[in-house]
Amino acid sequence: MESSHWPACIWLVRHGESAGNVARDKAHAAGLPRIDIQTRDVDVELSKRGREQARAIGAWFADLDTKERPDSLLCSPYVRARETALYIQACAEGKESLPLVTDERFREKEFGILDRLTRQGIEQFYPEQAEIRRHVGKFYHRPPGGESWCDVILRLRSALDTLSLHYAGRRVLVVTHQVVILCFRYLIEELDEAALLLIDSQGDIANCAITSYRLGEGPGAKLELERYNWVVPLRESGASVTAQPDPSSAAR
Numbered sequence: 228m229e230s231s232h233w234p235a236c237i238w239l240v241r242h243g244e245s246a247g248n249v250a251r252d253k254a255h256a257a258g259l260p261r262i263d264i265q266t267r268d269v270d271v272e273l274s275k276r277g278r279e280q281a282r283a284i285g286a287w288f289a290d291l292d293t294k295e296r297p298d299s300l301l302c303s304p305y306v307r308a309r310e311t312a313l314y315i316q317a318c319a320e321g322k323e324s325l326p327l328v329t330d331e332r333f334r335e336k337e338f339g340i341l342d343r344l345t346r347q348g349i350e351q352f353y354p355e356q357a358e359i360r361r362h363v364g365k366f367y368h369r370p371p372g373g374e375s376w377c378d379v380i381l382r383l384r385s386a387l388d389t390l391s392l393h394y395a396g397r398r399v400l401v402v403t404h405q406v407v408i409l410c411f412r413y414l415i416e417e418l419d420e421a422a423l424l425l426i427d428s429q430g431d432i433a434n435c436a437i438t439s440y441r442l443g444e445g446p447g448a449k450l451e452l453e454r455y456n457w458v459v460p461l462r463e464s465g466a467s468v469t470a471q472p473d474p475s476s477a478a479r
Contacts, residue, residue, distance in 0.1 A: 232395040233450050237415075238297060239401050239408045239438040240284060240315075243277030244469045245307040248434070251345070260348030268335065268342060273310045276467045280435040281311040285318030287460035288400070293323070297400035300325050303333040305404070311435065312402040332386040336406040339373025366420045376423075380410045387414060405432045415440060415450050431470040433458050 247264050254262045264271060273281060288297060296319070302312035312327055319325040341349055341356065350357050353370075360368040369375040390399060409432070413423045432438070437457045440450040458468050 232391045233442050233448075234299075234390055234394045234397045234399040235442050236453075237390070237399050237401065237440045237450065238288075239403060239411055240311070241405055241408060241432050241434055241436055242273070242303075242305070242308040242311040242402060243280040243284075243314075244274045244434040244467075245271045245277055246274050247271040247307070248277075248469065249274050254345050258347065260345055260351050262343045262345060264343055268338075269305050271305070271307055273307050276469060277307065277434060278310070278314065279466045280461060280469070281314035282318070283461050283464035283466035284311075284435040284437070285315035286464065288315055289318040295398070296323065297325065297398050298323070299328070299394055299397045299399045300402075301328045301330050301333065301399065302402035303335065303404060303407070304329045304331050305335055308333070308402045308404065315400070315402070330386065330389075332382045333401060333403040333407055335404040336376070336379050337372070337374045339370040341370045341373065364420070364424070366424060376406065376410060379406055380413060383407065383410050383414055408432055408438050412438070412452075412455075416452060430456075432456050433461070433468050433470040435461060435466075436470075 247262070247268070250262050250264050253259075297315075300312055300316060302308045309327075309329065316325050316327050340353065344352065356368075356370055360370075366376045369378065409423060409427055412418060412426065418426075433456060435458075437460070438455050439453040439457070441453045442448050443451050461468050
């Protein structure tokens with residue numbers, strides 16, 4: 228993706244481990260069709276480990292040199308993402324002001340009727356959707372009331388336009404979700420379906436892992452991938468590294 232108006236660097240951080248991630252693990256371990264979450268997906272909070280991860284990644288960003296630290300902080304409106312962003316913001320206090328901007332375009336992929344179902348639950352309650360997904364693939368499958376990966380990409384095209392128009396030369400940190408980060412890679416690196424799904428097949432993005440891009444030099448400079456799914460700050464701080472998909476993501 229080529230432009231002279233991009234941010235100087237973009238960090239994409241997946242939110243910390245959520246209570247939904249923990250509930251999903253329990254459902255899969257017990258072979259249950261449904262994930263036991265009482266709140267809306269948008270309201271799912273961080274787990275204790277998720278809060279530790281968010282503090283660790285916030286401290287890492289705060290320890291960067293002044294000229295390297297984020298100067299813009301954006302996040303998904305989902306509670307787990309906002310909580311993660313607030314920990315990052317709190318770590319920056321006393322060093323510099325880091326206002327938080329919430330943008331719904333960075334929200335989690337919407338799962339529609341498949342929300343809160345495990346893969347077993349989808350096969351049990353909506354076998355026709357499981358068959359459609361097998362046929363068209365996860366990139367194009369749109370469950371009733373939900374989104375396909377293409378739908379997420381469509382809203383991210385608009386978000387990238389905003390970054391280009393209003394954050395040129397800035398150091399931008401976005402706290403968001405796994406599928407959103409993968410779809411960012413699709414757009415910024417100009418990937419195709421096969422290349423994106425190959426990356427996805429290699430494993431989940433860890434909670435609070437960093438994916439980063441830096442703008443190259445010279446005319447026609449591009450955003451270049453610097454790190455992907457990078458968890459060194461968590462390991463160095465002693466925080467747990469977890470990589471569970473979000474609770475609705477059996478069909479992501």
